[in-house]
Amino acid sequence: MRHAILSIFICLGAVACDSAQPDNTAPVDDSADPSLVAMRQDAVMQAATIIHDTHVDFVAVASALEAATQAWVDAPSTTTKEDVHLRFHEASAVWQRAEVMIVGPAGAMGNSAGGMDLRDKIYSWPLTNPCRVDQELLNKGYEGDKLASQTINVFGLDAFEYLTFNEADSNACPINSTINSDGSWAALGADEINLRRRHYALAVAKLLVSHAQELKGHWTPGAEFRNAFEKPATGDVYGSTREVLNGLTDALFYLEKDVKDMKVGRPIGMIECATATCPEAVESRFANRSLANIAANLEGFDLLFNGGDGVGFDDLLTQVGALSTRDEIKADLAAAQAKVESFEIEMNEALTVDAAGLQELYDLLRNLSTLLKTEFITVLDLDLPQRADGDND
Amino acid sequence: MIRVSRIWEAIREAGLKPVDGASLAAFRILFGVMMTAGVIRFAALGWIDRFFVKPEFMFKYWGFGWVEPLGPSGMIAVFTLMGLSALMVAIGFYYRFAIVLFLSLFSYVELLDVSNYLNHYYLVSLLGCILVFLPANQVWSVDALLFPNVPDKTVQAWMLWWLRFQMGCVYFFAGVAKFSEDWLIHAQPLHIWLRSRVELPVIGSLLQYWEVAFLMSWTGFLFDLTIVFWLLWGRSRPLAYAVLVVFHAFTNVFFAIGMFPIIMIVGATIFFDPDWPRRFVRGSKPEIGNSPASRRFPKRAIFAVVFCAVQILIPWRNLVFPGNVLWTEQAMRWSWKVMVREKNGDVMYRVKQGEREFEVSPRRYLSADQEREFSGQPDMILQLAHHIADVHTSERDRPEVRVDAWASWNGRTRARLVDPTVDLARIEDKVWPPAAWILVAPKSPPLGSKKRFWQ
Numbered sequence: 001m002r003h004a005i006l007s008i009f010i011c012l013g014a015v016a017c018d019s020a021q022p023d024n025t026a027p028v029d030d031s032a033d034p035s036l037v038a039m040r041q042d043a044v045m046q047a048a049t050i051i052h053d054t055h056v057d058f059v060a061v062a063s064a065l066e067a068a069t070q071a072w073v074d075a076p077s078t079t080t081k082e083d084v085h086l087r088f089h090e091a092s093a094v095w096q097r098a099e100v101m102i103v104g105p106a107g108a109m110g111n112s113a114g115g116m117d118l119r120d121k122i123y124s125w126p127l128t129n130p131c132r133v134d135q136e137l138l139n140k141g142y143e144g145d146k147l148a149s150q151t152i153n154v155f156g157l158d159a160f161e162y163l164t165f166n167e168a169d170s171n172a173c174p175i176n177s178t179i180n181s182d183g184s185w186a187a188l189g190a191d192e193i194n195l196r197r198r199h200y201a202l203a204v205a206k207l208l209v210s211h212a213q214e215l216k217g218h219w220t221p222g223a224e225f226r227n228a229f230e231k232p233a234t235g236d237v238y239g240s241t242r243e244v245l246n247g248l249t250d251a252l253f254y255l256e257k258d259v260k261d262m263k264v265g266r267p268i269g270m271i272e273c274a275t276a277t278c279p280e281a282v283e284s285r286f287a288n289r290s291l292a293n294i295a296a297n298l299e300g301f302d303l304l305f306n307g308g309d310g311v312g313f314d315d316l317l318t319q320v321g322a323l324s325t326r327d328e329i330k331a332d333l334a335a336a337q338a339k340v341e342s343f344e345i346e347m348n349e350a351l352t353v354d355a356a357g358l359q360e361l362y363d364l365l366r367n368l369s370t371l372l373k374t375e376f377i378t379v380l381d382l383d384l385p386q387r388a389d390g391d392n393d
Numbered sequence: 394m395i396r397v398s399r400i401w402e403a404i405r406e407a408g409l410k411p412v413d414g415a416s417l418a419a420f421r422i423l424f425g426v427m428m429t430a431g432v433i434r435f436a437a438l439g440w441i442d443r444f445f446v447k448p449e450f451m452f453k454y455w456g457f458g459w460v461e462p463l464g465p466s467g468m469i470a471v472f473t474l475m476g477l478s479a480l481m482v483a484i485g486f487y488y489r490f491a492i493v494l495f496l497s498l499f500s501y502v503e504l505l506d507v508s509n510y511l512n513h514y515y516l517v518s519l520l521g522c523i524l525v526f527l528p529a530n531q532v533w534s535v536d537a538l539l540f541p542n543v544p545d546k547t548v549q550a551w552m553l554w555w556l557r558f559q560m561g562c563v564y565f566f567a568g569v570a571k572f573s574e575d576w577l578i579h580a581q582p583l584h585i586w587l588r589s590r591v592e593l594p595v596i597g598s599l600l601q602y603w604e605v606a607f608l609m610s611w612t613g614f615l616f617d618l619t620i621v622f623w624l625l626w627g628r629s630r631p632l633a634y635a636v637l638v639v640f641h642a643f644t645n646v647f648f649a650i651g652m653f654p655i656i657m658i659v660g661a662t663i664f665f666d667p668d669w670p671r672r673f674v675r676g677s678k679p680e681i682g683n684s685p686a687s688r689r690f691p692k693r694a695i696f697a698v699v700f701c702a703v704q705i706l707i708p709w710r711n712l713v714f715p716g717n718v719l720w721t722e723q724a725m726r727w728s729w730k731v732m733v734r735e736k737n738g739d740v741m742y743r744v745k746q747g748e749r750e751f752e753v754s755p756r757r758y759l760s761a762d763q764e765r766e767f768s769g770q771p772d773m774i775l776q777l778a779h780h781i782a783d784v785h786t787s788e789r790d791r792p793e794v795r796v797d798a799w800a801s802w803n804g805r806t807r808a809r810l811v812d813p814t815v816d817l818a819r820i821e822d823k824v825w826p827p828a829a830w831i832l833v834a835p836k837s838p839p840l841g842s843k844k845r846f847w848q
Contacts (some may be wrong), residue, residue: 384761
């Protein structure tokens with residue numbers, strides 16, 4: 001018996017010997033706050049409020065955009081056109097916040113819980129196709145109700161940007177495409193092209209408002225999806241609060257794949273670019289607001305991560321004792337925001353005159369992404385995006 | 394010397410003793426039914442496509458680089474045949490052929506992609522391998538009805554020992570793997586997992602507490618380490634089995650571990666007396682006394698001994714590698730280190746081709762499932778580095794491929810997993826010596842660790 005007891009102590013000693021390392025984390029007494037369940041629920045409710053409020057804002061700016069476009073159609077002038085541009089920038093600033101909130105109906109059908117493809121209908125970047133827009137313009141595909149049934153890259157904010165900011169009379173299709181080879185585009189003439197662009201833009205703006213209202217409707221308190229989001233145990237869309245939090249985390253990862261890799265990494269030639277730089281890969285080629293979009297993306301991330309004035313992921317990290325993770329994410333986010341704000345020029349220009357600045361922004365976003373993909377999802381036991389349930393052991 | 398020969402004599406006598414083949418038959422039936430159900434589940438969930446058709450790149454096992462997927466139709470055919478062979482095993486129809494076919498197909502599928510490795514898939518391969526050598530079709534099989542030359546209804550005792558040994562290995566070494574600071578002191582990764590399930594009914598709110606995770610960690614450790622011995626002891630066996638069922642039922646509720654709980658619950662029935670199924674099934678019992686006892690072990694028993702020796706040695710092989718196996722992953726597989734780590738990584742390759750330097754995301758080649766598994770496993774990071782080097786190799790030169798690989802393990806702050814200065818394109822994938830390019834594990838305790846209970 002004495003041998004057995006001695007053996008147990010030796011074993012415990014062997015386990016504990018490794019633990020003689022310096023303890024560089026402050027011990028956290030999580031038993032002092034028995035409210036992790038309530039806090040997770042609060043985080044979900046707050047996220048729903050933030051997303052809903054963002055969509056309410058977007059409906060307002062999209063409606064203003066539609067009104068401005070109508071005025072431009074009714075009385076084409078430099079003033080009305082500038083107003084359209086101004087409203088576009090306002091709408092984009094709000095939507096780019098929402099880009100980091102692609103949850104539920106905004107998400108891709110079959111790929112995201114409750115997904116209804118509404119994000120792509122509002123903004124289809126990077127699947128944009130100006131040539132397709134030109135083809136629809138030529139065929140008057142924007143008339144009547146035809147536009148809504150077309151592919152996503154002929155309407156939405158991206159198509160609107162091309163129609164209203166592109167000043168060239170030429171089209172974006174290859175020289176050997178039908179609209180060029182048969183002379184049908186050339187036959188339109190500059191005035192007709194501009195007339196059609198105005199009417200097409202108006203059709204796009206109307207559809208935008210419709211989709212924005214639909215999306216907002218799903219997040220309105222009491223709506224079916226909002227209920228499923230806030231009460232996941234019903235199992236209608238989500239099976240658990242953990243699944244809801246995973247949905248929100250997926251949305252936060254927009255910062256990694258879309259912002260870091262596609263909006264910054266590709267144009268500066270760091271990733272998926274065969275040449276030194278890829279200026280054609282910048283997000284906003286016509287309105288020239290790529291960095292402004294990134295600033296809005298970071299703002300959206302900030303809102304969702306910190307929960308605005310309510311409970312957010314930062315509070316969940318605090319609750320589980322991951323204080324250094326929380327602080328690093330906040331610090332990296334603030335640094336990235338400051339870096340974006342520090343640019344006095346837009347990305348198209350910065351690619352040639354401030355490549356080092358863009359590289360610095362990329363590195364900051366990279367740090368933030370690494371934190372998200374390692375500590376953040378580990379300590380909160382969340383999943384990486386698009387990873388469906390599978391077996392483990 | 395005399396003593397050794399007496400022990401050998403006792404072992405031989407006990408091992409060659411004829412026993413009722415009913416429990417082995419039950420094992421075969423349950424194994425076949427489980428595997429049939431498993432194949433149907435795999436196909437129904439769309440996993441054939443997800444794991445074996447869609448991925449553009451697959452991680453190869455060392456020495457099995459030649460194993461390739463067969464394309465969509467081919468993989469569906471493989472799984473169809475696998476399901477059918479499992480069903481044939483269950484009903485005991487052309488049993489030998491069926492179990493060999495099942496094992497071959499299952500092993501083929503498992504060898505396709507390292508990122509799909511699961512301990513319970515490995516266990517299925519091992520049990521299938523053992524069944525190839527055992528006459529599990531002597532009782533309750535179509536073979537026994539069709540072919541009068543199928544031998545009597547008894548089997549030799551060592552055959553049951555072999556299966557018990559294999560099941561016991563899983564539990565015992567899973568217990569050994571839990572003998573660590575993380576599991577026993579920090580209650581990690583259980584604490585992380587449990588507190589993300591606090592919405593579970595009834596007990597959910599308790600799961601946020603470290604003390605609960607600590608208690609459950611120790612319970613799991615003691616269960617895994619000792620359950621085999623309780624199952625082997627006749628007096629404790631019924632209670633031990635009941636505890637085992639409850640334990641696996643709990644793990645099934647808490648974690649997405651697929652077929653693992655049911656495999657273990659079914660597999661552990663082999664610890665019961667050889668005639669246990671006859672309590673539930675009417676039929677004639679074999680007359681054990683009339684069965685001729687062989688005086689010599691068959692050749693397959695020698696294979697069984699070698700098999701068992703290998704199984705005893707493999708789980709310890711991490712001891713010859715430096716560093717923590719849960720971090721370096723060297724000698725991690727095939728050693729029953731079950732559910733002892735929560736690890737997430739971020740990997741980005743830096744390719745230098747001539748004067749130009751650019752990054753390549755693993756996402757370019759991997760599915761989300763593969764990326765999740767690969768990002769914490771250095772040997773897989775090396776494999777993809779080689780692939781990226783191959784893809785970017787021009788006629789003139791092979792690029793340098795370095796990696797920014799970070800990982801967070803059991804709730805610790807992230808640390809570099811791989812030396813970022815090493816050109817992985819020029820590192821050979823070898824089992825030995827230990828990889829110097831894998832960096833040491835972080836020494837800090839998991840974030841939010843409680844003060845140790847004795848402090």
